[in-house]
Each structure stands twice: as structure tokens, then as C-alpha cells.
Amino acid sequence: MNKTVNQKAWFLVLPVFLLVAFSAVIPLMTVINYSVQDTFGNNVFSWVGLDWFEEIIHSQRMHESLGRQAMLTTIILLIEVPFGIFIALNMPKKGFWASFCLVVIALPLLIPWNVVGTIWQIFGRKDIGLLGHTLASMGIEYNYAQDVLSAWITIIVMDVWHWTSLIVLLCYAGLQSIPDAYYQAAKIDQASRWSVFRYIELPKMSGVLLIAILLRFMDSFMIYSEPFVLTGGGPGNSTTFLSIDLVNMALGQFDLGPASAYSLMYFLVVLLVSWVFFTVMTSIDKKGAV
Amino acid sequence: MNKKSYKSPIIMFVYIVFLMLPIYWLLNMSFKTNVEILGTFSMFPNKFTLHNYVTIFTDPGWYMGYINSMSYVVINVIISLAVALPAAYAFSRYTFMGDKHLFFWLLTNRMAPPAVFALPFFQLYSSIGLFDTYWAVALAHTLFNVPLSVWILEGFMRGVPKEIDETAYIDGYSFFKFFRKIFMPLIASGIGVTAFFCFMFSWVELLLSRTLTSVNAKSIGATMTRTVSATGIDWGVLAAAGILTIVPGILVIYFVRNHIAKGFALGRV
Numbered sequence: 016m017n018k019t020v021n022q023k024a025w026f027l028v029l030p031v032f033l034l035v036a037f038s039a040v041i042p043l044m045t046v047i048n049y050s051v052q053d054t055f056g057n058n059v060f061s062w063v064g065l066d067w068f069e070e071i072i073h074s075q076r077m078h079e080s081l082g083r084q085a086m087l088t089t090i091i092l093l094i095e096v097p098f099g100i101f102i103a104l105n106m107p108k109k110g111f112w113a114s115f116c117l118v119v120i121a122l123p124l125l126i127p128w129n130v131v132g133t134i135w136q137i138f139g140r141k142d143i144g145l146l147g148h149t150l151a152s153m154g155i156e157y158n159y160a161q162d163v164l165s166a167w168i169t170i171i172v173m174d175v176w177h178w179t180s181l182i183v184l185l186c187y188a189g190l191q192s193i194p195d196a197y198y199q200a201a202k203i204d205q206a207s208r209w210s211v212f213r214y215i216e217l218p219k220m221s222g223v224l225l226i227a228i229l230l231r232f233m234d235s236f237m238i239y240s241e242p243f244v245l246t247g248g249g250p251g252n253s254t255t256f257l258s259i260d261l262v263n264m265a266l267g268q269f270d271l272g273p274a275s276a277y278s279l280m281y282f283l284v285v286l287l288v289s290w291v292f293f294t295v296m297t298s299i300d301k302k303g304a305v
Numbered sequence: 306m307n308k309k310s311y312k313s314p315i316i317m318f319v320y321i322v323f324l325m326l327p328i329y330w331l332l333n334m335s336f337k338t339n340v341e342i343l344g345t346f347s348m349f350p351n352k353f354t355l356h357n358y359v360t361i362f363t364d365p366g367w368y369m370g371y372i373n374s375m376s377y378v379v380i381n382v383i384i385s386l387a388v389a390l391p392a393a394y395a396f397s398r399y400t401f402m403g404d405k406h407l408f409f410w411l412l413t414n415r416m417a418p419p420a421v422f423a424l425p426f427f428q429l430y431s432s433i434g435l436f437d438t439y440w441a442v443a444l445a446h447t448l449f450n451v452p453l454s455v456w457i458l459e460g461f462m463r464g465v466p467k468e469i470d471e472t473a474y475i476d477g478y479s480f481f482k483f484f485r486k487i488f489m490p491l492i493a494s495g496i497g498v499t500a501f502f503c504f505m506f507s508w509v510e511l512l513l514s515r516t517l518t519s520v521n522a523k524s525i526g527a528t529m530t531r532t533v534s535a536t537g538i539d540w541g542v543l544a545a546a547g548i549l550t551i552v553p554g555i556l557v558i559y560f561v562r563n564h565i566a567k568g569f570a571l572g573r574v
Contacts, residue, residue: 018398018399018400019398019399019400020399020400020401021398021399021400021401022401022402023401024395024398024399024401024404025395025401025402027391027392027394027395028391028392028395028396028401028404028407030387030388030391030392031388031389031392031411031451031455032392032407034384034388034444034447034451035411035414035447035448035451035452037444038426038444038445038447038448039414039417039422039448041425041429042422042425042426042429043425045425045428045429046421046424046425101316102316102317102320105313105316105317105320106317107314107317114562116317116321117562118558118559118562119321119324119325120320120321120324121558122324122328122551122554122555122558123324123328124505125505125508125509125551125553125554125555125557125558126328126509126550126551126554127508127509127510127511127525127526127550128509128510128511128526129511129526129529129530130526130529130547130550130551133331133529133543133547134327134328134330134331134547135327137330137331137334137540137543137544138326138327138330138331142343143334143342143343143346143540144330145326145327145330146327148346176323176324176327180324233415233416236418237418237419237420239419239420239511239512240511240512240526243511243530244530257418257420258418258419258420258512259420261418261420261421262420262423262512265420265423265424266423266424266427266516271424274424275424278420278421278424279421281418281420281421282416282417282418282421285416285417285418286413286416289416
């Protein structure tokens, strides 16, 4: 659609601009302000320049959290994306079962994140949980509160349980937009199942899939509530991801300077990786289209 | 049809069982007494009890959590829609100075980790006296809900031909009358989908709502996590509380079930 130039449109955008400026710019300024100053209480601040940034960049704590976070996000994306596509391909196309599946599948997305943690906390316990009890009776060593591997597996399974549906719903919507004629043509050409997927379904899904991957990346990089409730970051520090670490530093220890420097770098990492993702994937998309 | 044979209902069935099993276990536990939960192990409650739900509905410490959460979620949805509707209209119809930058800047807020904003929000809302009110949480959640609303609504509005606007203006409609009487009914499903997503993201968020409230406006999520850390865990009540937090989601999703695929189809979440 060709749009008309109208500077008065700013008045329509103004409420959003003011609101978001209030809830994003002021807090961000506070963070920047703290990140370059040191305080000994009583609102006395002194300028320290980039010392906090230097400290955080060299701190092992940040490196470890970032490493854990990167590993978690990678594993989650590698499992959820193919799995989500696979489920979407098996969704019924229309009729009662299609809407039934849609409603049931969307359900985990609407459960408060802390309740997701609670559900899996209970489900995985050896004494009262179905999963923990079954595994224990099969003789498998499993305790997410003490064993690092169990904790990681539980968090990954929990996230797959929680978020695969989002990818399914997006891919499903993409698949719905493919006209039947495409499939009929493929049938006449006697295309194999794989080539139908590779040359018809995947290209048609790529747009929504891009958004799905981007969203999953962003949200898994900010994960807080679920592991916080499930393991509290433990055993030890083994599931302390970036958000949990930052909240401990900012609200637990109230280390304003380092926490603010940490915040800014965290935000920048998310923005940077999102941007790289987006550019790389849109350029692949364009090449594929030609 | 050859096409149908590719689909296997068994895969769908297994996936749904995988999704439902943990929820079922929570439901099962919510109808058990604590003695039964800790003592025996069964797929069905032996002694069916509503005691856990009665506790929640009679103890203000519990049911106020739901009322508080509902209050800030509703306020948030109203604020988000009210400011996002005109903005999305502007983005979908006009070009103006800095529009692309503004749009992108809005979207970067969707990428902001709530953990980054927890501390500054705490100080900001404390200093303006909104700490521990519904407004604090509702305003804080606009950080990610307003950009999201603008994004979704803009997609829906682009689908409405511009000729409709022009005809309405020629017919002598003022902007507000046109917007309310003609435009909003046309994008009703878009507004529904947007409200659904705002509801969802505000309802499921824990970190900000927990940081910004202490007593008067304490959210249900905060109530649940604090009970865990205080005196030993009352599993039955915790399970019942969890089940009750899922109910609003089920209701909302039931109402928008026909629009949700459309909302997703636009590729905008």
C-alpha cells in the first residue's frame, strides 16, 4: 500500500511514544547512570568511568552464566524447531479436530511461567511426582535438586513442553496458507514426501519460522521464572542463567554498579544476536526466493 | 487422498498426551489431601476432596492474589490497546519523520530482558509512589505489551483498504467517528487477538510483578513462590492454586479459538 506523507500522524503515535519512553528510557537512563558510578550509601555517588564494565567483562561469574545461557538456548532451539515443524506437519487441517488440537496445544503457552516451574517441580519429584516416581521405580538415578545432569534435562524437557507449541502454531499457520493446487501439482509430478516438504512446505513456512526462531531465541535468553522455581539456579550454580544471576546481583546483593554494567551488556548481547539472526536469515530467505 | 496418508494421528495423540500429563498430575494432586499426596501414589485421588480449593477461596492471602493479578492484567490490556490503536493506524496509513526508526525502537523493547528492568522499575515506581499498586505492574508490563500490540494491530490494519478511509471522510465522517464506527468493527478480530496476547504476556509474567508488589497488590505468582520459600510446602493447596491460574487461560483461549490461527497466520506474535 502506498502511504501518504503526513507529519500530523505523530500526534497519533505520541501516546505510545510517551508511555514507552517513560517505561523504557527512564529506567535505561537509571541503569546507565549507575553503571558508571560507585556509591557508599546515603546517595553519595562518585564517578568510576568504565571500571564496572571492565570488572564484569573479566568476571568469571558472567562468563559462566553466559556460557550456560548460550548452551541452553542452543539446545532448546535445536530440539524445538525440528520437533515443532514435525508436529505442525501432522496437525489435522480442518474440522473439529483441528480446532480441538489448536486449543489443547496452545494451553501450555497460557500457564503462568512460575506455575510451569511448579508443575515440573512436582512432576519430577521422586516422592510425589509421576515422572520422578516412575523413573525411580525403573531404577534410573534421577534427582533434579542434586544432580546437575538431571536438573539440565528437566529444564530442557520443561522448555520443550512449554514452548514447542508456539513453533507448532506458527508453522501451522504458514502451512494453512499453501493452496491445495501446489499439492496437486506435486502429486502429478510424483514428488516424494521429502521434496514436497523441501520445495513446497519449507519455503512457504520460512517467514513464520524466522519469527518463531527469533522469538524462541529472545525468550529463552531471558528465561527466569521456570528455572527459578524449579531449581533456584542450583544444584550449586549449574542452572544459574543470565537473568537469575542478574536478579541475584541487583535485587539480592544490591550491587548497583556491577549489576547495571551487567544489565547493559546483557541487553546489548540480546540485541546484537537478534540482529545478526535477523540479517542472516532474511538474506538466506532472499537467496532462496530467487 | 494420498496427502492424508502422510499425517499420523498417533503422533498428534502422543504429543497431546505429553502436554497434558504434567497438567493432569497437578489436577490429580489438587483433589488429594496432603496425607494422601505424601503417603500413597495413585493416578486418581482415593479420597476425593475439595479442601484445597476451599482453602484458597476462603483465605484472603490466596484469593486476593487472583484479584490483584486480574486487576493489573485488565488495566494493562486497556492501556495497551488504547495507546496502540491510534499508533498502529498511523504506522499503517502514513509516512512521517522517523517512522521506521520509531517502529524499530519499539520492537527493541520486546527484546529487553525483564531482569534488566527489575531494579530500575523498582526505584522508579517507588519514587513516584506507585510501588505495590496495580498501576505499577500494569505500566511496567506495557514495556513489552505496547510494542507487541502496535506490531499485531498494524498487520491487521494494513489489510483494510485505504479507500474505505477516504470514502468515509468524503461522506463527512470525522476522524474519531470514522475510527469508532467504521474502522474498529472492521479490525475487531485483530483487536481480539491483540487483547489475547496482551492478556497472555501480562498474566504469565512473574519477575516484574513480583518485584513491584509486596503486600497490597501481591500477584498470585508471588503468593505461590513465597509460600514455597516460607514454611514447609502445602502441596495440595499449591497444586490447586496452580490449576486455578490455568483457568483464565482456558477461558480466554476458548473465546478466541477461531481468531487465533488468523493472528498467528499474520506471523505476528
